[in-house]
Amino acid sequence: MxxxxxxxxxxxASPIRKLTPYADKAKMHGKKVFHLNIGQPDIATPEGMLxxxxxxxxxxxxxxxxxxTLSYRKKLVEYYNKLGYNISPENIIVTTGGSxxxxxxxxxxxxxGDEVIIPEPFYANYNGFACQGGIEVKPILSHIENGFALPPIAxxxxxxxxxxxxxxxxSPNNPTGYLYSKEELEALKDLALKHDLYLYSDEAYREFCYDGRSFTSPMHLDGLDENVIVLDxxxxxxxxCGARLGCxxxxxxxxxxxxxxxxxxxxxxxxxxxIAGEAAVDTPDEYFEKVNKEYTNRRNAIVEALNHMEGVFCPNPGGAFYVVAKLPIDDADKFCQWMLESFSYNNQTVMMAPATGFYSTPGAGTDEVRLAYVLNIDDIEKAMICLDEGLKVYPGRTVSAKSLAGSHESV
Amino acid sequence: MxxxxxxxxxxxASPIRKLTPYADKAKMHGKKVFHLNIGQPDIATPEGMLxxxxxxxxxxxxxxxxxxTLSYRKKLVEYYNKLGYNISPENIIVTTGGSxxxxxxxxxxxxxGDEVIIPEPFYANYNGFACQGGIEVKPILSHIENGFALPPIAxxxxxxxxxxxxxxxxSPNNPTGYLYSKEELEALKDLALKHDLYLYSDEAYREFCYDGRSFTSPMHLDGLDENVIVLDxxxxxxxxCGARLGCxxxxxxxxxxxxxxxxxxxxxxxxxxxIAGEAAVDTPDEYFEKVNKEYTNRRNAIVEALNHMEGVFCPNPGGAFYVVAKLPIDDADKFCQWMLESFSYNNQTVMMAPATGFYSTPGAGTDEVRLAYVLNIDDIEKAMICLDEGLKVYPGRTVSAKSLAGSHESV
Incomplete structure (x- = not known):
């Protein structure tokens, strides 16, 4: 052979999808599974697009x-130039999804053999794409303690x-939700220019910035035209998501x-x-306002619930629709599998993505999970109760009950 | 930078698309361009699919x-098992186009560094895909004289x-239209088994077999299950074509x-x-019968017209909707460009694909072009008149007029 x-x-293998067989089995046994593992929103696609x-x-x-098509690229120019990108159709290649x-x-x-530096945790499939091209990913650890801000330029x-x-x-980041500030991007600009590096900017979550924060792209920075490549x-x-349309x-x-x-x-x-993408550019602002409000509420609910659990810490991110939370567990992969295989509360359980898959450094993120708040508030609340109950009885729990009550508030 | x-x-660069700027310019100057350069059929997509x-x-x-989706893969199984492939949904990965x-x-x-052997001329983009993976294409010349049959196993x-x-x-082949016989496939089977090689079978043109010929796939051969990968x-x-759906x-x-x-x-x-692909499997047989008849007529028209031109030879292929023709010219790239830039007949011209792009061996195919018969008979006839007139006055013509009259009939 x-x-x-x-x-x-x-x-x-996809760290996001590898637990799917366990989820399928749980459902076969009649368990309700809350899917917080994958960035598949439940939000309706704009009607104009459909x-x-x-x-x-x-x-x-x-x-x-x-x-x-020239027609779609012209329409995209309209969209991007409203954001201040100052581009023309010749600057765009339409692709099959962001992938x-x-x-x-x-x-x-x-x-x-060439290397790309990526602050970690990062979108897991970057590893797969790099593997396809024989490219080396050089990770730089960012830390949950400061909400996964840009690591020092040094x-x-x-x-x-x-x-x-x-x-x-x-930025806003998958999986952390962290939104880079203009200052952080300026620091990266200086670094890219100093060492003549490309700066890839994955902007899949550009629309999802909360609490009045505004999005900055490297496209907004002067003097970086030859270095910046936006991936959208x-x-x-x-x-x-199922349109598979990017650029x-x-x-x-x-x-x-x-x-x-x-x-x-x-x-x-x-x-x-x-054709659908062209129509999508005319989606009314109200659509985004409504979606933004919905996600803000969900984020508030999930972050608050997580930080109320004993031994759990979750930063409050400025964008996207993910959070990475630190749990009092021995091993996120084991825990996420255990939640599907061996646990239920009111015949319900939660599917999460172990954060290990988003790190390239071995051993990093073993006590972290990514949660995508892509369910309605009611389901998120039920899922959080489930998770809390699960954590209390998980055999690999590392912090005994009550010992750390309120500790997350001091971080 | x-x-x-x-x-x-x-x-x-795509040899099929690289002449596009010249075609655009010709059109800007008011010339009608017959597009025989690209495999974009004018045939209507089945209504059920739309x-x-x-x-x-x-x-x-x-x-x-x-x-x-399981639903689409199940439907595909229905389609493939009618052809005798004897597969289940687990044997299929749905892809974004054949590419x-x-x-x-x-x-x-x-x-x-690994090598794949491909009889040439072959679909030009195999070179691009191999380049992406750092894979070496090892071409084996097939010859226009025997209609591009399988080269000897030796x-x-x-x-x-x-x-x-x-x-x-x-098979049926792009660009030659050649349809491999069961015997040729059996010979390849023995070779693949002897040397433990994968046998990739690109079957994009499976439905297009003419003159009562029937299609054989390596999937029909016993004992080759571990070696065959069908690309569809x-x-x-x-x-x-614009659906970008393959498997x-x-x-x-x-x-x-x-x-x-x-x-x-x-x-x-x-x-x-x-969703559309699932509906497509229920396309009635009459659709294919009608399309097949149409393509047979077109092939007959284009092959006959080509072989009536002085110094031109074109085999009569058993499938697909392409022919490769040998022309009395110095350089197919130059000729195809010249047809767009410097020639017109009744303010019309023809766009063809130089066959050089379908060969990997340097110097091969310099006097050959690929023509896709994706226009209606009327346009094909006009295009052939144009081509004939162009060949008569092309400065790089290698065979003087009348000298070879009828020679193609003796091949």
Missing amino acids: PKISHKGQQMP NAIKRIDFKVWAYTASEG EAITIAMMSCLDP EFEKLIGPNTKAIMIC TVSKRYSA LITKNKAVIATALKFAQARLSPGMVEQ | PKISHKGQQMP NAIKRIDFKVWAYTASEG EAITIAMMSCLDP EFEKLIGPNTKAIMIC TVSKRYSA LITKNKAVIATALKFAQARLSPGMVEQ
Whole structure:
């Protein structure tokens, strides 16, 4: 029998999806499972976007230009220039989801053995995309104690060597929810310019900033045009994860020309998605205001509930729809599996993503989990009761009950 | 300014799309351009498929399972088992077009430096996909004189070394239209088993077999379950290129498990496409009968017209909707560009794909072009008149007029 590749062996399984068989089994046994493990929002997709699909009137479902239709790219320019990106359609390559934007951006700029520095915890699939390209991820630990703020620039400097080609950030962050300040981005700008590095900016959660905070992109910084590559998707913005529609944006002409060659090899992004994406740009502001309010309420509920549990600490993040919480447990992977396999409360349980999958440093995040607040408040509250009860009886609990009551408030 | 990657520099530009700027310019100057350069059929997509899109009734455009919805995979099993593939949903990973099926299949089985043997001319983008993975393509020349039949197995044996991991075929073939016989596939089977190689079978054109010929897949051969990986797409079958919906099929469990990890990294194929794809399986036989008749007529028209031109030879292929023709010209790249830039007949011209892009051996195919018969008979006839007139006055013509009249009939 022919062998599979080393690359295929090294390719990590999805830490977000690997517990799915246990969840399926729990459901088969009649348990209700609250899915806080995956960033699949329950929010309705804008009607304008769905109506655009229903109204298609073409006869031939044809390829589009490899870089995306001019019509959709023009509409995207309208959207991005309202944000102050100051771009034109030539700066955009439309991709199959944010995932393809990342793989094309990586392949265009990085060779096997090249290194990309990423503050961790980070979106787990960056590891997979890097593995595909033989690229080395160099993680820099950020810490739950300060809410996962940007690590000191000196820490980056220590990692920069001849093979360092890029820095990758995601703000608001998946999995931490942390929103980088303008000052943090300015610090990264100086670093990128000093060492001639690409700065990848994953902005999937741009719309989700809370408490009056505003979003800053590296695209807003002067003098960084040749370095910044924005990686974007409609998945979260319009609750349209299944559309698989994203884009790559850069003012660096050599990168666009190179990315186009990769885009041409796979011929075309989806045609119907681009029609829907064009309609999506006209989504009224009220949609986002409503969604934002809903997520703020959910975040408040989940953060408050978590911090009221004994031995649990959860920072209050400024954006996205995730939190990373520190739990009084021996091993997040074991705990998350145990919650599905061996625990229930009122015949209910909670599915979470062990944070280990979001770290590249071995041993980091073993007592942390990521929770996506993609369920309604009522379900979140039920899920939090479940989690609290589970923590109380989990055999691998590391802090005995009552011993740490209120301790999280002092952090 | 940071540099782009070596991989990005090596990545080939699409030979099918690189002449597009010249075509755009010709159109700007008011010329009518007959597009025989790209496999974008003018055939209507089945109504059932388009109606499925118009009837969507979900509220949240959500991710699906990374391997595709069970519902769609079950429907695909129905389709494939009618063909005698004898598979179950676990043998299928749904992909974003055939392109992603190829890249995932390559990454799952081949490491950088590994070799895949492909009879040439072959689908140009195989080069791009191989470049992405650092994989070496080892071409084996097939010849226009025998209609691009399978080269002798002894030629394959010569190329097989320690890094050879796979053979890739496409039948009916893009760009030649050649349909492999059962005997040719049996010969490849023996070779794959002898050397423990994967056999990739790109079956994008399975439905397009003419003159009563029947399609054989390596899936029909006994004892090859661990070696065969089928790469498929709905693009051509249902004239739905813009759907970006394909799949990878294999009975090799290690390959499926590995492919799933790559599929998980990019989360999900398109949701709406899978709904449409499910409906497409119920397309009535009459649709295919009508399409097949139409393509047969077009092929007859284009092959006959080409072989009536002085100094031109075109085999009569058994499938797909392409022909490769040998023209009395110095350089196909120059000629195809010249047709767009410097020639017109009744203010019309023809866009073709230079065959050089489909060969990996330098210098091969310099006097050949690929023509896709994706226009109606009337346009094909006009295009052929244009081509004939162009050939008569092309400055790089290698055979003087009348000297070879009728020569093609003797081949």
